[in-house]
Amino acid sequence: MAEVAAHAGVSTQTVSRVSNGLTNVEPATRDRVLASMQHLGYRPNRAARALRSGQYRNIGVIMFTLSSFGNVRTLESISIAAAQAGYSVTLIPVEEPTQEHVTKAFARLSEQSVDGVIIVIEAHFVNEADVELPVGIPVVVIDSGERPDYPVVDNDQAQGARLATEHLLELGHETVWHVAGPESSYSAARRASSWRSTLEAAGRDVPPVIRGDWTTASGYRAGIELRDRDDVTAVFAANDQMALGVLRAFHEVGRRVPDDTSVIGFDDMAESDSFWPPLTTIHQQFDVVGQTGMRMLIAEIEAETITPGTFTVPTSLVVRESTAPPLATR
Amino acid sequence: MAEVAAHAGVSTQTVSRVSNGLTNVEPATRDRVLASMQHLGYRPNRAARALRSGQYRNIGVIMFTLSSFGNVRTLESISIAAAQAGYSVTLIPVEEPTQEHVTKAFARLSEQSVDGVIIVIEAHFVNEADVELPVGIPVVVIDSGERPDYPVVDNDQAQGARLATEHLLELGHETVWHVAGPESSYSAARRASSWRSTLEAAGRDVPPVIRGDWTTASGYRAGIELRDRDDVTAVFAANDQMALGVLRAFHEVGRRVPDDTSVIGFDDMAESDSFWPPLTTIHQQFDVVGQTGMRMLIAEIEAETITPGTFTVPTSLVVRESTAPPLATR
C-alpha cells in the first residue's frame, strides 16, 4: 500500500479510501491511484484488514461427513450464498463420527478466523457434555435436534415422512414398513416417529422398525429381511440409498417393484430418478436450507443478536415408478 | 493477550511464548499464564498472527462443482489432510460452469487469505486466455489437462479406460461401445482416447462414440440409442452415473444385463455396488489424489519452490455383476 501511495504521489490513507470505494476522493486522484494499484499488482492484505476491523468476513462450516447427499448439497448452497454476501467459507471437517473427533473439530474451530459458524451435524454429538459450542460467536445449526439456545434450520422431516407414509396408504396399502436411519440421528428419529404416528392416526398396525445406518449396504440387509415376508406390500426407507439397497435385495429374488412391493425413499438424490424402477421419494430443498442458514447467520453477525428458533423448510412428494397400489386391489 | 499478561503478572511476550509452546519459560510461570489464559478465555488472534508472520495457514480450494462424486471425495480428503497439517481450507465455489463465473472465482481468490490453492476443475476453462492463475502463490492442479507450468495430480484416466476396455475384450466381446463425457472435459477425452487406442491395439472395430454429459439423464438417452441395436454386446460408460442411465434404458425394454449386454462404469461411486445389477466399474483413489495434492502444495509453500510435473494415481478394476461373456460364446 505504501508503494502504491508513493507511486501515485498520495498518502496511504488516500489509497485506502480508493481501495474501499469511499466517495470523497477527487476522480482524477482516484484514477491515478487505481492505475498505480494496477501497475504494482496491489492486493489488500486481508489479515491486516481483519486485524484492524475485527471482522474476518469468513464463515466456518462444521460438517459431519461429505458422504451424504444432503450435506453436500447444503454445503454447496451455503458457499454460494456466502460468496454472494461477500463472505468466504472455511470447511472444518470431522474425520470420524466419534465424540473425540467432534470435540477436536470444535476445538479447531476456536482457533479459526471466523465471524460465525454453521454446524451441519447430528446433534446427538453436539449435545454431549464435553463439546462446548464456541462462546461469543454467532452460530446457526442445521439439524433436526433440539436446540433451544440457537437458531436452527432444517427440512421438515416429520412432514416428509408423513407425506411418504400417506402416499402409500392412499394407494391402498394396509400398512407401511419402515427402514430407519441410525439411532444416533435425530432426523432418523423424526422420520420414524412421524411414520409411526401417521400409521396410528390411520388406525393401522405399526410393523417393527428395521434399522439401517443410511448406507446402501444396510438397506440391502433390510431388504433381505423384508423380501421373505409376504405381508410386506409397502416399504418406506428413510433415505434413497437404503431404498436402493432394498431394491437390490428384492431384485435378487425376483420380487417385483412396484408390483409385489412398493418402495419409497427420502432425499431425492440426483440418481434416484434412474434407479430401477425410478424411485418415488421425498424431495428436500437443501439449497433453501443452506441459503436460509446463511442468511440467518449473517443477520446474527451484523445485528450482533441471537434469536433462537427453528425454521423449517417443507419437503415435497415426487412420485415415480416404484410405488403403486397393492396387487390385491388391482 | 495484554489482559492475560496483566492477570498473570508477566509481559505479553511471555504470554506469546507460552502460547507458542516455546521451551524457555519457567514451568511455574507457564502454569500461571496457562491458568490466566483459561480463566480469561484467551484465544490467539489469527489475523494478527497472519499479519505478523505473513502466513495464513489456510488453503483455498477452487472447485467447479460439488455434484460430482469424485470432486466431493477429493474435497473431503483435501480438507482432512489440511487439518492434519495444521491448515484450514477455504472453499471457493464456481457458481455456474461458464467462463464468466470461473473468472469471477479466480478474481475472488486473489482477495482471499490463502497460502496456496488447489484447483479441481475442468482445465478447458482454466486455459482460456482471460483466466489468470494467481501469480506468486503456490498452486496445485487436480485435473487431467495439460499443465506444463504447474504441479498436477490426477487419477490415471488412460490406464482406467484401458482396464475397462480390456476387461470386456477378455470376456470375449468383439468390440466395446463407449458413452463418453462432455467435450469440455479433459478426463472424458482421456478416457475416450484410451478406449479407442485399446480397441485399435487389439485390432477391433471402433464404434462411433455416444456423447453424454456425466448425468444419469444423458446416460439414459445413450441407453435408448444403444438398446435397439443388436450388435451392441458391451458398453463402457465414462462414469457410473451414465452407466446407471444406460441400465435404466435397458431395463425398460427388457434387455438383460449382463446376459444380453455387459455394462461397465467408471468412478466406483458409493452406490454402484447396489445398482441392479451391481456395477462393474473402475475404482479411482480420490482420497490418494487429494492427500497427494495437499502434500505437494504444502511442500511448495514451505520450500517456496514450484516443481511442475504430473503425478498419476493408478485406478483398479472392480468386477461385479454387470459384465459377463457375450451370449454367443457361452
Place this chain on the structure above:
DNA sequence: TGCGGTCATGTTGACGTAAACATGGCCGAA
C-alpha cells in the same frame, strides 16, 4: 572473589490497514 555464560523475562518496533483527527484550499453568503 570475579568474570563469562546461560537462562528467564522484559521492552521495542513493525507487519498493513483504516478510524479519528488535522490541515489547508476553495466557495458562497454577508
Place this chain on the structure above:
DNA sequence: TTCGGCCATGTTTACGTCAACATGACCGCA
C-alpha cells in the same frame, strides 16, 4: 472583502502478535 464551512487529502495511532534485542539474576569455574 471576510469569514464560516465544506471538501480533498494528509498525519497519527492502534489493532494483536512475535522477532530481535535488552536486562538482570544466577551459576560455575578459575
